[in-house]
Amino acid sequence: MNLTDKIGVLADAAKYDASCSTAGSARKNAPGGLGNGAVGGICHAWAADGRCVALLKVLLSNACAYDCAYCVNRRSNDVRRASFEPEELVRLIVDFYRRNYIEGVFLSSGVIGCPDATMERLLAVARTLRTRERFNGYIHLKIIPGASERLTLEAARWADRVSVNIELPSAASLARVAPDKKPQAIFGPMRVLAAASGFEAPRLAAPRQAPAAALGSGGAPGAALPERRSGSDTPGKADDSAAPPGEAWPMPVPAGKASPAGGAARRSPSPMMDSQATQALPSVWEARKTRARNPEAPLIPAGQTTQMVVGASPESDASILTLAENLYLAYDVRRVYYSAFVPTGSDPRLPAVNAPPLAREHRLYQADWLFRFYGFKASEILDPTRPFLDSRLDPKSDWALRHLEFFPIELETAEYGELLRVPGIGPISAAKIVKARRQSPLRAAALPKLGVVARRAKWFITVGGKLPDTGVPERGPWMLDNPDALRGELLDPAFRAEPSAQPELPWENAR
Ligand code: SF4
Numbered sequence: 099m100n101l102t103d104k105i106g107v108l109a110d111a112a113k114y115d116a117s118c119s120t121a122g123s124a125r126k127n128a129p130g131g132l133g134n135g136a137v138g139g140i141c142h143a144w145a146a147d148g149r150c151v152a153l154l155k156v157l158l159s160n161a162c163a164y165d166c167a168y169c170v171n172r173r174s175n176d177v178r179r180a181s182f183e184p185e186e187l188v189r190l191i192v193d194f195y196r197r198n199y200i201e202g203v204f205l206s207s208g209v210i211g212c213p214d215a216t217m218e219r220l221l222a223v224a225r226t227l228r229t230r231e232r233f234n235g236y237i238h239l240k241i242i243p244g245a246s247e248r249l250t251l252e253a254a255r256w257a258d259r260v261s262v263n264i265e266l267p268s269a270a271s272l273a274r275v276a277p278d279k280k281p282q283a284i285f286g287p288m289r290v291l292a293a294a295s296g297f298e299a300p301r302l303a304a305p306r307q308a309p310a311a312a313l314g315s316g317g318a319p320g321a322a323l324p325e326r327r328s329g330s331d332t333p334g335k336a337d338d339s340a341a342p343p344g345e346a347w348p349m350p351v352p353a354g355k356a357s358p359a360g361g362a363a364r365r366s367p368s369p370m371m372d373s374q375a376t377q378a379l380p381s382v383w384e385a386r387k388t389r390a391r392n393p394e395a396p397l398i399p400a401g402q403t404t405q406m407v408v409g410a411s412p413e414s415d416a417s418i419l420t421l422a423e424n425l426y427l428a429y430d431v432r433r434v435y436y437s438a439f440v441p442t443g444s445d446p447r448l449p450a451v452n453a454p455p456l457a458r459e460h461r462l463y464q465a466d467w468l469f470r471f472y473g474f475k476a477s478e479i480l481d482p483t484r485p486f487l488d489s490r491l492d493p494k495s496d497w498a499l500r501h502l503e504f505f506p507i508e509l510e511t512a513e514y515g516e517l518l519r520v521p522g523i524g525p526i527s528a529a530k531i532v533k534a535r536r537q538s539p540l541r542a543a544a545l546p547k548l549g550v551v552a553r554r555a556k557w558f559i560t561v562g563g564k565l566p567d568t569g570v571p572e573r574g575p576w577m578l579d580n581p582d583a584l585r586g587e588l589l590d591p592a593f594r595a596e597p598s599a600q601p602e603l604p605w606e607n608a609r
Contacts, residue, residue: 099180101190107180111160111171112206114440115240115263115405140200143238151201151236154194158182158219162208166265166276167447168410168439171208175443181210184222191223192231202236202258203227213244213283221249224256238400244283247290251397254294259400259432262287264425267418271411275447288429291402297430298390382426382469389430401432408462409439409455410448414485419465419476426469436462461487468493471525472518495521495588498558502578505558506565509540521588522554542566557584 099107141155157171159181165173182190187205194200205223210216220239227233239257241250253260262284266272269281380388404425406418422434438454465487468474472494479493480486488496498505498521507520509531517528527549534540534548542561546552556566557577565576577584 104180104182107178108157108160108182109155112155112157114170115206143204153202153204153236153238154191154200155204158187158205158207158223159210160208161210163211164209164278167445168275168407170442184219184226187223188226188231191227192233195235204238206240209242213242214246214249216242217245217249217253221252228256241287243279245287250287250290251294254291254397257398259403260291260398261403261405263405265407266411267406267413267421268411271413275410288402291398292429294397295401295430296391379427379475381473381475382423383471383473385427401430403433403435404431405435405437407439408436408459409451415462415487416480416485418462419479422466423469423476434466457489461489461493465493473515490589492590495554499581499585502581505578506560507558508560508563510535510562520555520558522551524549554588557587
């Protein structure tokens with residue numbers, strides 16, 4: 099097989115990893131058109147400093163000793179196989195870089211024999227690039243589950259970002275769908291990486307019930323994957339003692355007293371927001387503002403990420419979001435990627451679906467955004483009585499409809515965190531509101547200039563004590579007393595009779 103063929107096979111095999119934004123696209127070029135979203139190879143990712151970089155996204159090998167049912171590269175799948183020699187891939191990367199095709203590389207691999215043998219080959223590429231070739235471009239390295247602590251730390255030394263994929267949201271599903279991967283083979287390297295990046299974990303609370311069981315996992319046959327275990331929390335040391343499925347996992351709590359998001363709970367008598375479990379943990383947003391970091395641990399500047407396959411197992415959105423929240427809090431994971439399960443054949447271990455659940459994936463990304471930038475907690479977004487996100491409504495509007503007692507919010511006086519609870523107001527527009535009102539009284543008509551999506555926000559706010567003009571006089575301003583009608587106004591355009599007159603905020607459509 100020549101080099102061009104290898105690139106074709108191994109770039110295509112890498113496209114299912116959601117860590118790069120082109121994953122999952124099915125759009126091909128048309129006659130006379132430009133570009134092709136369905137071809138793997140070069141994709142774009144955001145670097146830690148905010149730059150958008152072009153990456154060569156490729157596998158070292160798609161010959162895999164493991165048999166994960168959801169994966170096109172699984173041992174039992176009859177696909178064309180190819181492998182690069184490390185030196186071959188180094189030359190390719192350097193050549194592409196010199197031609198200005200790429201600014202970095204996203205490098206993963208099937209399991210060649212065993213995890214450590216595979217890591218050695220991946221590291222040979224990264225090490226050679228950094229030392230012999232003096233390559234200072236961006237490197238994202240995939241850590242093979244089960245890799246030793248030594249090799250995991252070496253990956254952290256050479257890479258800008260590393261990732262260990264969780265893949266399934268519960269230990270039981272992992273055992274059924276990806277039987278060669280064990281929870282401890284995933285969480286051990288994640289713990290090593292968290293310590294290597296200088297993350298100092300918060301102290302641990304007494305064990306509580308496993309997240310999936312606690313939230314009702316929609317029929318999931320087991321507990322969510324484990325969190326940090328007290329007593330085995332040695333920084334820089336892989337933990338191979340993860341508890342078996344069904345055992346209670348300890349949860350991280352902050353060193354200081356947790357406070358509700360921006361004072362929102364002060365006004366809301368919501369039982370979810372006031373529950374003991376919710377009060378015990380900070381939101382991801384709060385935890386990131388106060389997280390402790392060892393400044394003498396400069397490894398992996400862009401941190402670690404992970405990916406979960408959505409729809410290949412029966413866990414609920416509540417289970418998935420709770421696990422994601424725990425990963426952010428306990429392992430300082432920078433980003434959890436949700437990858438809609440792409441059916442690649444019939445396997446009795448998997449559900450029979452015709453298409454990837456992309457709408458569900460999209461809602462999970464929106465909920466995840468609420469963790470990281472809006473101060474929401476998983477237990478506020480979903481609960482045991484509502485384990486799945488509403489596909490027709492964004493999660494923030496859905497939360498607002500269930501907490502109408504919190505509204506209306508007066509924009510002249512609301513705290514920043516309260517503003518973030520208003521549908522149609524995001525972090526940037528909230529900051530602009532806070533800044534603008536210091537200079538002069540706010541005017542409802544000027545809100546779109548501050549980035550507010552007035553179509554959503556107008557039902558939930560007052561400005562200078564007055565309700566904004568809703569533009570729907572026959573329904574009156576107090577839609578807050580009419581949640582069914584309000585829900586109709588907030589539905590996504592695809593589910594509404596009338597199209598939106600105002601574009602959504604960019605984040606609302608972002609993955
Ligand atoms: S380890 Fe599993 S997910 Fe990774 S390449 Fe092999 S079969 Fe695919």
